[in-house]
Amino acid sequence: MKVGRLHAVGFVAPRAAWWHGHREGRARRLAAHVVTVLAAATLLAAAAAWLQGGQALNQARAAAAASAARAVPPPAAPPTRLPNFTASERARINQAIAQLNVPWASIFRSLEAQATGQVAVMAIEPDAERGTVRVSTEGPTLDALLEHAERVQSAPPFAHGRLLSIDSEPGAQGRAARLTFELRIER
Amino acid sequence: MSLWRREELAIGIDRRRLVAAPGGAAAPGERWEAATLRDACVAAIGSHRGPVQLVLGSDLCRHFVQQPPAGVRRLDELRQVSALRATRLFGGAAEDWALAADWDCRKPFVCAALEAGLLDALRGSVSKRQRPLRVHSALFLALQRLWPQAAPANVLAWSSPAVTVVVTFVDGAVAGLRCLARDASAAAAEEQTCIAEAARVEVEALREARRMQQAPGPVVFASTAGARLPERPAWRWFDARRLLPGNDGSEAAWACRLAARPEGG
Numbered sequence: 001m002k003v004g005r006l007h008a009v010g011f012v013a014p015r016a017a018w019w020h021g022h023r024e025g026r027a028r029r030l031a032a033h034v035v036t037v038l039a040a041a042t043l044l045a046a047a048a049a050w051l052q053g054g055q056a057l058n059q060a061r062a063a064a065a066a067s068a069a070r071a072v073p074p075p076a077a078p079p080t081r082l083p084n085f086t087a088s089e090r091a092r093i094n095q096a097i098a099q100l101n102v103p104w105a106s107i108f109r110s111l112e113a114q115a116t117g118q119v120a121v122m123a124i125e126p127d128a129e130r131g132t133v134r135v136s137t138e139g140p141t142l143d144a145l146l147e148h149a150e151r152v153q154s155a156p157p158f159a160h161g162r163l164l165s166i167d168s169e170p171g172a173q174g175r176a177a178r179l180t181f182e183l184r185i186e187r
Numbered sequence: 188m189s190l191w192r193r194e195e196l197a198i199g200i201d202r203r204r205l206v207a208a209p210g211g212a213a214a215p216g217e218r219w220e221a222a223t224l225r226d227a228c229v230a231a232i233g234s235h236r237g238p239v240q241l242v243l244g245s246d247l248c249r250h251f252v253q254q255p256p257a258g259v260r261r262l263d264e265l266r267q268v269s270a271l272r273a274t275r276l277f278g279g280a281a282e283d284w285a286l287a288a289d290w291d292c293r294k295p296f297v298c299a300a301l302e303a304g305l306l307d308a309l310r311g312s313v314s315k316r317q318r319p320l321r322v323h324s325a326l327f328l329a330l331q332r333l334w335p336q337a338a339p340a341n342v343l344a345w346s347s348p349a350v351t352v353v354v355t356f357v358d359g360a361v362a363g364l365r366c367l368a369r370d371a372s373a374a375a376a377e378e379q380t381c382i383a384e385a386a387r388v389e390v391e392a393l394r395e396a397r398r399m400q401q402a403p404g405p406v407v408f409a410s411t412a413g414a415r416l417p418e419r420p421a422w423r424w425f426d427a428r429r430l431l432p433g434n435d436g437s438e439a440a441w442a443c444r445l446a447a448r449p450e451g452g
Contacts, residue, residue: 011287011299011306011322 098128103185106157107133114151118144122178126185134164136180142168145179158183196235198228199325199443201244201349206439207231208447219247221308228312238319241309242446244438245366246349248324249277249300252364255292265290273300287324294360299324325442326352326366332430333409341404342395344388345431346411349438353388355395363395381412385422 085093104126111121123136135152139145153161160183167178197208204214205227219227232239253269269288270281277284277300285306288298306322313320325347333343343354346369355363367387385408396403409427411434432444 009287009289009327011285011301011324012310012320 095129099126102126102128103157107185110155110157111135111152114148114155116144116148119148131185133158133183133185134180135183136178138178140176142166142177142179145177149179149181153181153183157186159186160184195238195240196232197240197242197443197446198231199242199244199439199441199446200224200247201438201442202246204437204439205231206437206443208443219305221304224305225308225312228309232313236318238321239313240321240323240446242323242325242328242442243301244349244442245324245326245347245352246368246438247301247305248326249273250324250326250364250366251276251298251300252295252361253288253298254295259292262290265292269298273298287322287327295362297327297330297354297361297364299327323446325438325445326350328445329431330354333427336407336409336425342388342392342406343409344392344406345409345427346384346434347431347438348434348436348441351384351387353391353395355392355399357399357401362399365391365395367391381410384408389422 107124107126111124115121118141119137119139121135121137123134125134125136126132127134135149137145137148139148149161149163152158162182162184163179164182165178165180167180168176199206200219202218205224228241251272253265253272255265256268259265259268266286267281269286270284273284273286274281283303284300285303286298286300288296290296301322301324309322310320329345329347329352330343333345336343341356343356345352349369351367351369353363353365353367354361355365369384388406388408392406393403405423407423407425409425409431411428411431432441432448434441
């Protein structure tokens with residue numbers, strides 16, 4: 001049979017009983033002191049680590065701000081060296097670019113919109129350098145052709161037209177006339 | 188003497204006497220009153236500046252075993268229950284008794300009761316000087332020193348000049364406590380006195396066993412007589428001279444020597 005411990009307890013609470021407890025004993029007081037010292041040391045270490053962390057953070061921020069102030073601008077891009085083209089090469093290149101920029105879709109839409117049963121469009125020749133389109137039409141009567149040319153020149157993307165040639169000789173299939181006119185394209 | 192530790196002044200107080208360790212003594216007459224006790228303590232402390240330990244004899248301090256009621260979980264409830272039991276055993280009102288115990292909600296424990304007025308007087312004797320004060324029951328101190336001997340026994344007994352204490356254990360916990368008044372005039376060291384005391388203890392142990400409805404167990408008697416005592420069945424004489432002072436002198440002197448003696452020496 002084993003009995004538990006009997007703790008020495010008096011009628012008067014020991015000094016600092018809130019710290020050591022109400023049971024007396026040197027070992028108990030020593031244990032309370034050791035625990036208190038360890039707790040205080042832990043708190044101090046935690047506070048020191050927190051302060052150090054804060055200082056390190058501030059230092060890092062200051063260093064980042066200083067480095068940003070001293071930031072060197074990025075090196076300028078090297079100048080682009082254009083190849084040396086001759087005048088004729090340059091002209092051909094520009095011509096090709098102009099050809100590619102001809103608004104074929106709007107030209108066809110406009111001509112289709114003005115088409116009638118009396119007029120047949122025989123040729124469409126763009127001149128990209130001058131920004132014009134030469135149109136050749138055929139029809140039974142010259143009036144119909146002229147009427148058609150007037151309508152086309154007033155419709156977008158054309159600005160105005162210039163009559164180039166009229167051919168009123170009767171054709172093999174009974175056509176009365178052939179008309180050629182030039183239209184300037186609006187930019 | 189260490190620079191950091193001050194010597195503790197031990198003072199033993201019984202019903203009629205006060206004895207201080209350096210040799211001072213005081214006697215009020217029949218019994219102590221609060222005022223006379225305080226004055227006697229102040230005089231005994233004198234110019235001492237260190238801690239003071241007041242040890243109360245078993246004829247001044249009352250003791251009983253408190254069985255915690257089922258469901259009690261708070262210390263203040265336990266204190267109230269113990270105070271009510273003290274009034275039932277010793278009379279008076281609950282506020283008339285100051286209690287000291289190793290409070291435990293799970294198993295029985297020994298409780299010491301002192302008149303609250305006397306405790307206030309003892310406190311008042313040192314409060315002006317603000318020195319650490321300890322007030323203990325001599326029975327508590329003796330039981331604490333003899334506690335390791337209780338393991339193999341069901342009954343632990345010892346004697347002081349005023350009382351013979353019989354402590355009964357059941358399942359490792361204190362189950363009963365009896366303080367038998369002694370004849371102070373009897374010579375403490377005589378063998379016949381010890382045998383007579385042992386006989387009383389045996390009778391009391393049997394009575395406690397019958398009360399608790401269990402078989403009487405082995406008895407350990409802590410003797411300070413130093414005499415060669417006869418062997419008895421189911422008994423063990425334990426030489427407690429290193430733990431307890433001899434029974435010569437008054438209860439106050441015994442308590443004073445008990446407090447002044449370090450544990451184990």
